[in-house]
């Protein structure tokens with residue numbers, strides 16, 4: 396259909412000085428350094444990393460920033476259009492199933508597993524020139540940069556990383572000696588990559604319904620069953636749940652096994668990839684269905700604790716999913732801003748229009764919330780790894796909060812960024828369409844939104860009381876932030892009190908289960924608002940983060956009358972600062988935090 400010009404176009408449009416033909420099309424972020432252009436990330440990794448680690452790792456952030464805006468981005472575009480292909484048999488008719496990948500995917504694997512060694516960086520020294528494993532903050536910051544270009548491959552990277560974690564923590568000495576040197580290798584040609592299979596047709600959320608059976612035959616475990624969703628289907632070793640014969644039903648009877656693709660003599664193990672899924676997103680990566688036909692597997696840890704052990708992997712993956720959602724949102728912000736600053740309509744660049752600015756804020760604020768939340772969570776992980784019991788409890792609630800809310804926010808953010816680009820955003824040769832497709836999976840895998848919200852409310856709040864540990868941490872940040880006007884901090888304190896009371900109420904009252912998502916969302920919003928306020932008050936920080944905190948407070952945690960005009964004077968001034976392309980000082984924003 397033809398575009399219908401508004402009255403305004405007839406009245407106001409003057410011929411803008413903007414070239415002809417292709418010059419009208421707004422550029423995208425291709426060729427940019429995704430680290431250098433990310434003011435939020437640069438400020439916060441410096442804040443959350445030890446100074447020495449920051450100094451040593453910053454060149455790698457910068458290098459990956461260049462790659463993500465350059466070669467990786469090019470490869471990701473191609474890999475998305477050339478999805479993996481399953482071959483069931485070889486030319487002799489042998490059931491030697493294998494998956495063919497496009498060369499673009501292979502090159503991305505070389506960057507991820509060979510050059511950066513994402514899978515090993517938390518587990519051993521020697522990656523990126525470090526004399527010890529990388530802090531979680533650095534690992535997830537690197538994941539964040541990588542995923543701004545390529546989302547699909549982050550699944551195999553992350554599941555290899557988390558499989559190594561499970562083997563290191565729970566496997567016996569012999570199994571460790573067998574698996575770890577291969578899994579920790581940085582030689583892409585010979586290394587063993589990992590994955591995890593849980594979901595079956597009987598249930599993904601309801602893991603206790605798993606039907607796969609483990610039989611002890613001739614002194615070794617053999618698996619019989621059908622795994623319905625298997626990402627990174629051709630991994631060299633899969634960690635999976637199965638029920639030993641005679642074990643009780645439900646999650647209690649599930650044991651954790653390591654399933655190698657090849658046996659020690661080099662033959663294929665007795666399982667087949669029966670088909671690959673034709674997916675909406677993550678198209679560069681192979682997800683398939685796997686038929687276990689008496690496959691040899693090794694028991695990992697205690698047979699009775701399989702599910703509990705696997706939950707460690709699930710929690711690590713949930714954190715990575717939150718990071719991935721944050722990363723895709725950042726790509727959306729960057730794309731939207733570059734477009735809004737360049738596209739001209741009715742004689743002005745579109746960023747000048749109030750409605751478009753409102754749209755941009757709805758993209759920017761959730762992105763900044765997620766950035767603060769994932770770095771704070773990763774920092775808690777570093778402190779927990781250093782022995783802090785308190786931060787272990789903090790992690791218990793932060794992880795599902797991040798997974799739940801950041802993955803949900805990613806969807807409207809991706810749609811909003813598409814809309815900013817107009818019709819081109821809908822066309823597959825621009826990155827927006829892929830960002831929309833890839834955003835959807837975040838609310839499905841490693842627990843749907845409902846499953847994460849229930850985990851937060853019934854277990855993290857109801858059983859572990861982890862929200863009270865979070866409260867202590869947040870109150871400390873409020874007390875420390877003396878550069879922020881007291882009235883604003885008091886409003887945040889009040890919102891924190893009300894949010895905690897709401898979460899307690901929902902957790903205590905089974906009849907309120909339908910409010911679990913709202914309670915979880917409010918916890919996320921208040922935590923991220925307080926974090927952003929605190930970050931703004933740090934020496935040398937960019938103070939616009941406190942403005943984001945106020946946007947969250949007003950729009951997510953305060954009652955609003957839909958029939959009242961909302962766009963107050965403070966918002967107009969705050970927008971000016973948010974869209975300015977310079978560092979903002981605390982003195983400039985103090986007046987904008989007062990009611």
Ligand SMILES: Cc1cc2nc3c(=O)[nH]c(=O)nc-3n(C[C@H](O)[C@H](O)[C@H](O)COP(=O)(O)OP(=O)(O)OC[C@H]3O[C@@H](n4cnc5c(N)ncnc54)[C@H](O)[C@@H]3O)c2cc1C
Pocket residue numbers: 591592593594597598599600601624625626627674677682836839840841842843844845846
């Ligand atoms: C591309 C892709 C890749 C995947 N890769 C893997 C993989 O590598 N390994 C793996 O193990 N799994 C994988 N999965 C599976 C994924 O984890 C599951 O699909 C997911 O956990 C949901 O399970 P389900 O599909 O059985 O849906 P169900 O569990 O049947 O859920 C259906 C709906 O019911 C809701 N629901 C369920 N229980 C409740 C409740 N108590 N209260 C309220 N609502 C509820 C859910 O929120 C959901 O909306 C993958 C899935 C996809 C799409």
